[in-house]
Amino acid sequence: MQHEFLISTRGQGLYEFTSQVRDWLRPCGHDGLLTLFVRHTSCSLLIQENADPEVQTDLQAFFERLVPHSDHPSMSYLRHTYEGPDDMPAHIKAVMMPVSLSIPVSGGVPALGTWQGVFLFEHRRSPHTRKVMAHLG
């Protein structure tokens, strides 16, 4: 069983879509393995804490400092800059964070821990519609 989730983003940050994933899995009702795969090279999939929103802003702040935009002096060695100063850093972050996630499913329920949510992490500044393929096997 396959499905494509569409996630609308409005700039850099984390966008949770746990409830959409749960809703899609529920009718199947049996055990299996859910795989999520993002069809882009400038955003990521994350499983992270969804209780305190400061976790999400701190995550974003850390990665902005670790991978500054390409107009920052420390990044002057970057060559792929014609799509904007946030583009090559987006590719770098997309390499450091998951493009695919696999989550066991028990009785139609994903085996997420108490505090785990499923997020798309948008690394570009401008709005995008992101495609996430889901496969339940």
Added chain:
Amino acid sequence: MQHEFLISTRGQGLYEFTSQVRDWLRPCGHDGLLTLFVRHTSCSLLIQENADPEVQTDLQAFFERLVPHSDHPSMSYLRHTYEGPDDMPAHIKAVMMPVSLSIPVSGGVPALGTWQGVFLFEHRRSPHTRKVMAHLG
């Protein structure tokens, strides 16, 4: 077939559980795909060299320097600090390293390379019991 491994940790570091994984897979005897999924947001799953223990201490040393505790001056921008100075760095490291791993299985044996072991990487200082879901499909 699903199973939950429990890994007891005693502070930051790598905890190998390759033999538990091999023991669980052996009776099945056929080809398949093993997926491991950790149900927490402050530890990671790793596949790494299990020959020289200095690889493990070096890995830990590198990530301590890359993501210092939140009482370090360079991390003063972090906001999610009330669970202790090792908490938000643990979330950051959990984003940079795998939450799920998928390993092909041939005749009941995981296709690990000669030097590959399966580890839980604990990012918190205090002892924890960590839950790792296994799915064999």
Added chain:
Amino acid sequence: MQHEFLISTRGQGLYEFTSQVRDWLRPCGHDGLLTLFVRHTSCSLLIQENADPEVQTDLQAFFERLVPHSDHPSMSYLRHTYEGPDDMPAHIKAVMMPVSLSIPVSGGVPALGTWQGVFLFEHRRSPHTRKVMAHLG
């Protein structure tokens, strides 16, 4: 269905093998899930942009700066150095980037986005033959 891809590398950098993956999947013709798993601890699997080769050289340049070789003064704390100055940094990079990738397959075609290619990222300086296990389920 399982297969082992062999990727010959000639030093640090990205080696694309998207076409080999597509060729192997095509005869199956149905929906499924492709999992790739690299059987080594000093190289990684990546999905990244395959249009502009500067993305690949920029990725390599970033990770060389983030994880310098162990003969660099900033890395003097590393202990696992007897296999050469590029060895422990290779293990560190192998922890930060995927060892396994899972890609949904629709009608024998992997659900890669327009710009996504599948790469092996070699972290060692010397030539290697790298083994990548593929499982289609």
